[in-house]
Amino acid sequence: MTARIQVPRETKLGELVEIRIVIQHPMETGYRHDDVGHPIKRNVINALSCRYNGEEIFRADLSSGIAANPYLQFYTVARESGELEFSWIDDEGKEGLERQAVVVKS
Amino acid sequence: MKRRAFLSGLGGAIALPVLPRAARAATQIEPHVRAITGGAQVRKGRVKLELPQLADNGNSVSMKVSVESPMTAADHVKSIHLFSDRNPVTRMASFHLGPRTGKAEVSSRVRLAGSQRVTAVAQLSDGSFWSDAADVVVTLSACVDES
Amino acid sequence: MRRGSAAACLLAAALAWSPAPAQERGIALEKLRSGSAFLGADLRALQADDFANPGMLWVERGEKLWSQPAGKNARSCASCHQDAEASMRGVAARYPKVDPASGKLLDLEGRINLCRAERMGAEALRRESEELLALSAYLARQSRGEPIRVEIGGAAQSHFESGRAFYYRRHGQLNLSCAHCHEQNWGKRLYAETITQGHPNAWPAYRMEWQTLGSLERRLRACLSGIRAEMLPYGASQYLDLELFLAWRAQGLPVEAPGVRR
Numbered sequence: 001m002t003a004r005i006q007v008p009r010e011t012k013l014g015e016l017v018e019i020r021i022v023i024q025h026p027m028e029t030g031y032r033h034d035d036v037g038h039p040i041k042r043n044v045i046n047a048l049s050c051r052y053n054g055e056e057i058f059r060a061d062l063s064s065g066i067a068a069n070p071y072l073q074f075y076t077v078a079r080e081s082g083e084l085e086f087s088w089i090d091d092e093g094k095e096g097l098e099r100q101a102v103v104v105k106s
Numbered sequence: 107m108k109r110r111a112f113l114s115g116l117g118g119a120i121a122l123p124v125l126p127r128a129a130r131a132a133t134q135i136e137p138h139v140r141a142i143t144g145g146a147q148v149r150k151g152r153v154k155l156e157l158p159q160l161a162d163n164g165n166s167v168s169m170k171v172s173v174e175s176p177m178t179a180a181d182h183v184k185s186i187h188l189f190s191d192r193n194p195v196t197r198m199a200s201f202h203l204g205p206r207t208g209k210a211e212v213s214s215r216v217r218l219a220g221s222q223r224v225t226a227v228a229q230l231s232d233g234s235f236w237s238d239a240a241d242v243v244v245t246l247s248a249c250v251d252e253s
Numbered sequence: 254m255r256r257g258s259a260a261a262c263l264l265a266a267a268l269a270w271s272p273a274p275a276q277e278r279g280i281a282l283e284k285l286r287s288g289s290a291f292l293g294a295d296l297r298a299l300q301a302d303d304f305a306n307p308g309m310l311w312v313e314r315g316e317k318l319w320s321q322p323a324g325k326n327a328r329s330c331a332s333c334h335q336d337a338e339a340s341m342r343g344v345a346a347r348y349p350k351v352d353p354a355s356g357k358l359l360d361l362e363g364r365i366n367l368c369r370a371e372r373m374g375a376e377a378l379r380r381e382s383e384e385l386l387a388l389s390a391y392l393a394r395q396s397r398g399e400p401i402r403v404e405i406g407g408a409a410q411s412h413f414e415s416g417r418a419f420y421y422r423r424h425g426q427l428n429l430s431c432a433h434c435h436e437q438n439w440g441k442r443l444y445a446e447t448i449t450q451g452h453p454n455a456w457p458a459y460r461m462e463w464q465t466l467g468s469l470e471r472r473l474r475a476c477l478s479g480i481r482a483e484m485l486p487y488g489a490s491q492y493l494d495l496e497l498f499l500a501w502r503a504q505g506l507p508v509e510a511p512g513v514r515r
């Protein structure tokens with residue numbers, strides 16, 4: 001799954017860090033039908049988690065009420081340099097994982 | 107076909123008493139909110155839910171929800187839940203935050219199955235619940251209007 | 254009921270009207286307006302947001318594919334064209350274009366596939382495949398802001414004239430031409446939507462109705478479906494000719510790809 005992450009390249013200790021992520025995923029609602037009228041099975045990313053050096057800083061339970069190619073923006077506070085790890089899973093059990101470095105100047 | 111069936115289905119619903127918008131929204135989402143709050147009181151305020159008043163297309167509508175909070179270990183937002191009074195799935199999303207989140211603000215893009223009221227309920231670390239709601243007019247509905 | 258009377262109104266208005274003569278513009282250049290002008294504020298902002306614009310997911314994939322070797326010659330696009338940001342600037346704004354060697358009118362997708370076949374020994378990418386959409390979105394993105402300007406003389410002339418004829422001809426069960434909506438009634442409302450001038454400058458675009466990125470060709474097929482006309486197969490020459498006419502009609506409008514549309 002293609003995912004794009006936007007995090008400031010560098011931040012200062014204690015500053016708010018704006019995190020944005022967009023993931024390529026149809027978030028299939030289960031309410032659509034194909035060309036011959038058969039229902040298309042529901043498949044959405046149902047959970048997403050963001051960890052900052054291993055500690056969870058944000059978690060989302062999602063549903064078909066979130067638009068296709070889901071976009072999320074949230075925050076954290078810059079502490080130590082390290083890594084943000086984004087993980088998510090859809091109804092079919094397919095997992096996604098992306099990492100982004102965080103550079104914190106004191 | 108689906109649209110016609112939906113509209114004629116609505117025709118059957120005309121026999122029911124028509125509640126004012128706010129009351130209708132509250133009634134429909136109530137059991138879902140209760141599942142989160144356990145019946146605790148939900149007060150209006152501290153939460154700000156932003157959606158456009160008019161959405162071009164219900165398939166993707168910008169949503170921003172923020173809660174006034176210092177986001178310290180002692181005083182922070184634990185979770186924010188979004189409810190739709192019209193979508194086939196009432197609880198649209200739940201966001202779980204904490205002191206390390208820094209700012210209680212989440213943005214995303216949502217699907218809206220028709221003009222409706224979206225409600226956000228936030229749970230604070232002190233156990234209290236706060237809410238805000240936004241009405242959106244949607245000219246092309248997600249889920250219901252098939253392409 | 255409403256559908257029938259809307260079509261009847263358009264029909265009645267159309268009966269009193271005839272197509273513009275050759276080279277004269279149905280909409281004057283100074284009156285051209287991109288489809289973005291007809292979007293609500295929310296979607297317009299989404300298109301302008303280089304991160305959140307969902308079309309950028311395909312652009313990013315296209316960037317990766319650009320450097321990926323493919324085919325018998327084990328070359329990538331980058332092998333010849335190096336940095337797309339430099340070498341491809343302005344290219345998409347010139348398409349559709351006649352390929353001098355083969356004499357064929359090509360859109361961007363056709364050009365990509367021709368390069369793949371002739372220079373890379375690679376298989377053509379299927380129309381509307383994720384890979385072809387990604388590459389065309391990536392290439393079109395490199396022309397963002399560039400004014401559209403296509404060649405309609407010489408080898409392109411017969412294509413231009415075919416495209417123009419198609420545009421002004423009535424099609425399908427609703428018996429409407431493109432011009433009935435997009436030249437005579439742009440700016441007016443059709444149900445809850447405002448009719449645009451129907452320009453190609455934001456394509457490929459992320460269309461809300463499809464909840465994915467799609468090509469101009471896919472959009473034109475949807476138009477034909479909308480007036481209950483036969484949807485010609487992908488790659489049909491009529492689409493290419495029409496796209497050339499549309500590009501001429503949109504002369505000077507800036508490329509906005511990847512666009513966001515309803």
